[in-house]
Amino acid sequence: MSLRSMTGYGQMTCANDRVRVTVEMKTVNHRFAEFHIRVPREWLALEEVSRQELARHVHRGRLDAFLSLEWVGQTADVVVNWKLLDSLIEAEQILLRRFGKDIEAHTVRDWLKFPDVVQVVSPSTALDEIQDVVLQCLREAALKLVDMRIGEGSRLETSFREKLAQLEEQLSLVRRHDGEAIANKHAQLKARLEQLRVEVEPERMAQEVVLLVDRSAVDEEIVRLASHIEAFRDTIAQSGPVGRRLDFIVQEMHREVNTIGAKAADAKIAAAVVEMKVLVEQLREQVQNVE
Known part of the structure; x- marks a missing residue:
């Protein structure tokens, strides 16, 4: 299907x-x-x-x-409930005698509209x-x-595949810039120490760089997000209702993209994260219409 x-x-x-x-x-x-x-x-x-x-x-x-x-x-038969109609008219006459002109008498058309007075019986x-x-x-x-x-599902699938490809492009940028971030952080830290005229042993410098990289490393999130993209593709290729599963996968995508944005301090990565958030949100909106 x-x-x-x-x-x-x-x-x-x-x-x-x-x-x-x-x-x-x-x-x-x-x-x-x-x-x-x-x-x-x-x-x-x-x-x-x-x-x-x-x-x-x-x-x-x-x-x-x-x-x-x-x-x-x-033709259907029209049946009048005469017993009910007689009772209603009798009750109205009593009210008219009691209250006189303060009450307006019903017309024949009014009585025909009264519930259950007229019934249309279908042919047998x-x-x-x-x-x-x-x-x-x-x-x-x-x-x-x-x-x-x-037909609408086919158009959705085409749109999904386009957005997944764009998402992978941005993820590749994040992966590439994440590798460059290590060298950048080392250079920034070294430049700062030279500016302050502070001498630090190479071993100590290496430890500080490792700590900085560890706090901002997003390699695990990159792997998980890539896995979610592949799971999305596999799911839309399956038969049967898959909307709920796609909704869950998109939630996990959103989580990983947010984590990457929170951990990465690189400006290029931040720009890629913005694009990925836009794409994931577009996927989320479209998934809401999948059976």
């Missing part, structure tokens, strides 16, 4: 000789798989099987799906027959959505 983003859209209409089903769905970023499915109230029994079908296609992200059903060649159709059309429509809409997520 190719790298997928968590952003997508799918729409499909399917029908048989009794019913026409329209499905529209979209997905956005989310830490987990979260499905919100809206179906007509009389077909709420379809919600769970719809969720199971969608879970086969979407493994992470928030999905909003909207299902509408339209009867083909059949087997749930299994409706379910087959709904699941087919969901499946085809989900495939369109997945195609869009794969």
Whole structure:
């Protein structure tokens, strides 16, 4: 399975000789798989099987799906709850007699809008027959959505590889300047001592240089950061949802870059660290949209 983003859209209409089903769905970023499915109230029994079908296609992200059903060649029955309506009108007449003109009487249209007074009863159709059309429509809409997520995922992968290459270039600069830093620190310390006209034994000078280098050495961080870059590449080449793993790797990258910046006193290294921070932050933002 190719790298997928968590952003997508799918729409499909399917029908048989009794019913026409329209499905529209979209997905956005989310830490987990979260499905919100809206179906007509009389077909709420379809919600769970719809969720199971969608879970086969979407493994992470928030999905909003909207299902509408339209009867083909059949009409729904309109049923009036006369008992409820009679009771409501009787209660209103009592109120009118008690309070007179202070209360405005309901019109026929008002009563028709009252909850449960009018009900629309769908034609008698087997749930299994409706379910087959709904699941087919969901499946085809989900495939369109997945195609869009794969396309966006492909663009993300290209961007990832470009940024990883740029990150490696900056890491190479850090590695090269870190090696030069030893000689620079020795020269700076020697120049400072000469300025102060202080004579120091060669052994003592070597110890001081070692201490300075040890406090600012970033070779371990360089190795770990290079390892994280390779792990990132390996992960985006894997199949299945990898977004959470990529998020963890980027956190570790961020940690190593910050440590390099805190330890290194070299100006060239500091400039490279700034560039690496920008690249890692861009990776972090993009990873948030990977399934």
